[in-house]
Amino acid sequence: MSAQGEKTTAPTGPARRAIAGRLSWGLADQAASSLSNFVVGVYVARSLGVTAFGVFSLAWVTYGVVLSVSRGLATDPLVVRFSGVSDVSWRGAVARSSGTALGVGGVIGAACLMVGLAVGGRVGSAFAGLGVMVPGLLLQDAWRFAFFAAGTGRKAFVNDLVWGVALVPAMVLAARVGSVAAFVLAWGGSAAVAAGYGCFQSGIRPRMTGAREWLREHRDLGYRYLVENVGVSGASQLRAYGLGAIVGVSAVGVVRGAELLLGPFMAVLMGLSLVTVAEAAQVLRRAPHRLGAFCLVLGGGQAVAALLWGGALLLMPDRFGELVLGDVWHFASKLIVPVTLGVAGAGLGTGAAAGLRALAAARRSLRCQLSASTCYVIGGLGGAAVGGTVGSAWGVAAATVGGSAVWWLQLRSALRERHHIPIREVRTP
Secondary structure: OOHHHHHHOOOOOHHHHHHHHHHHHHHHHHHHHHHHHHHHHHHHHHHHHHHHHHHHHHHHHHHHHHHHHHHHHHHHHHHHHHHOHHHHHHHHHHHHHHHHHHHHHHHHHHHHHHHHHHHHHHHHHHHHHHHHHHHHHHHOOOOOOOOOOOHHHHHHHHHHHHHHHHHHHHHHHHHHHHOHHHHHHHHHHHHHHHHHHHHHHHHOOOOOHHHHHHHOOHHHHHHHHHHHHHHHHHHHHHHHHHHHHHHHHHHHHHHHHHHHHHHHHHHHHHHHHOHHHHHHHHHHHOHHHHHHHHHHHHHHHHHHHHHHHHHHHOOOOHHHHHHHHHHOOOOOOHHHHHHHHEEEEEHHHHHHHHHHHHHOOOHHHHHHHHHHHHHHHHHHHHOOOOOOOOHHHHHHHHHHHHHHHHHHHHHHHHHHHHOOOOOOOOOOO
């Protein structure tokens, strides 16, 4: 590239400030989301105890799979192809994308409801409640993606604040009932409030009739991202179900309790694509030679922050841990080191994953995710068979760190090939 071209593509001072501003809103939104997830987990753990918290955690990881389906089909293609486009183009895409998310919620929610009613008992009621609340949960998440694609992360932050405020009375009412299903309904019902507010914020009504058109138009990315996303959350679900079968349902609650201690970073990882894919796509358009460094800063920063947080947890007195998690702390504290290493490894890998998605290298990212998810399940269940709950945590940590290395090798290869293979980037009107 010539010096003149370098000067043209390098971001200016205002451009850098704009990126910093959008990332700041992304961090603020993730902080709000992290706090909400942390408070819900802590409140439920203290209210229900280890075994019932394990049942709630099974519903939680199942929701993660459903969320992955919605993101892969509806909102990931939106972020990749409609970040930084005109308002008219964005609004049309968001109407169809959010309608697709709502449709996914309706279909899968009905399935969860039927399964829950068939299973019965405490587990069945939790899944039935999840089925009722899934559409609102997915629509709320779709608005967050839409706002970040438009570069208006402030609106996503406000929407998450609305959810957090609605959670307070909902959790209090659920505690009075004292059942797992009540907490699931409170969590999902408050999300539905925020989903309704998102319609007001955007001035857009989800168009479910546009779902078929959306799926057809973006099938080249959507179905690969679907498999990739479900590989992530599906691996977590298989590990949770397998751990419950091998060790016991209470072990699922213990692992979830340890993850709550790393809550700020777990929530950031779950919603990272809200910010990083949109920003990476714009970096690719303006200064493609900076994409690798951009992804390294993103991933490395998360890994370092997770390690620092885990180190602080190791120094925390037991009485503080018991104040947070109650009886769950005694068991969860033994998993701090392996869970911290796993989160740090995942954080490093998400930087490379954002770069591959910005490059629309769906085949490479799918290959990485399937490999990483397979190792995650094998490590988690193999470790559980050998060493119980602690062994499962160490197996997952080893698999996650190894998976991160695969992501970075694939990103390096994709960047080298970029000059030879045409890349379908962000669409313009």
